[in-house]
Ligand SMILES: *[C@@H]1O[C@H](CO)[C@@H](O)[C@H](O)[C@H]1NC(C)=O
Ligand SMILES: *[C@@H]1O[C@H](CO)[C@@H](O)[C@H](O)[C@H]1NC(C)=O
């Protein structure tokens with residue numbers, strides 16, 4: 001009896017590890033903007049549907065741009081509220097959670113005038 005329970009527990013653990021492994025194996029990293037990186041006119045960059053756990057790599061010159069995570073209203077209005085998560089390394093890997101995530105550059109005019117924003121949907 002005890003032995004069977006033990007085997008059951010091991011099976012559950014192995015199953016969980018396999019699930020975790022396949023999740024990791026299938027998580028991908030996407031370079032935002034492709035070859036040009038994170039820059040103006042990002043709305044022209046093809047937005048696909050991602051999987052939760054996928055990562056976006058924002059690659060840019062940190063003296064010229066940044067990456068700020070905003071909500072949908074912030075994305076539409078090109079504004080970030082105080083306390084919005086800001087990335088500014090020039091090489092930021094951001095893991096996507098399930099749902100929509102919105103990013104803008106908050107350098108003056110970049111989002112508003114130059115379309116420096118991107119929305120990512122992960123399922
Ligand atoms: C952005 O797009 C506009 C209009 O298509 C174009 O005139 C401009 O040169 C583009 N800017 C960059 C940095 O690609
Ligand atoms: C980043 O931008 C600054 C200001 O335009 C420039 O001086 C510098 O050379 C750039 N750095 C890189 C790595 O392109």
Ligand SMILES: [Cu+2]
Pocket residue numbers: 064065066105106107110116
């Ligand atoms: Cu910018």
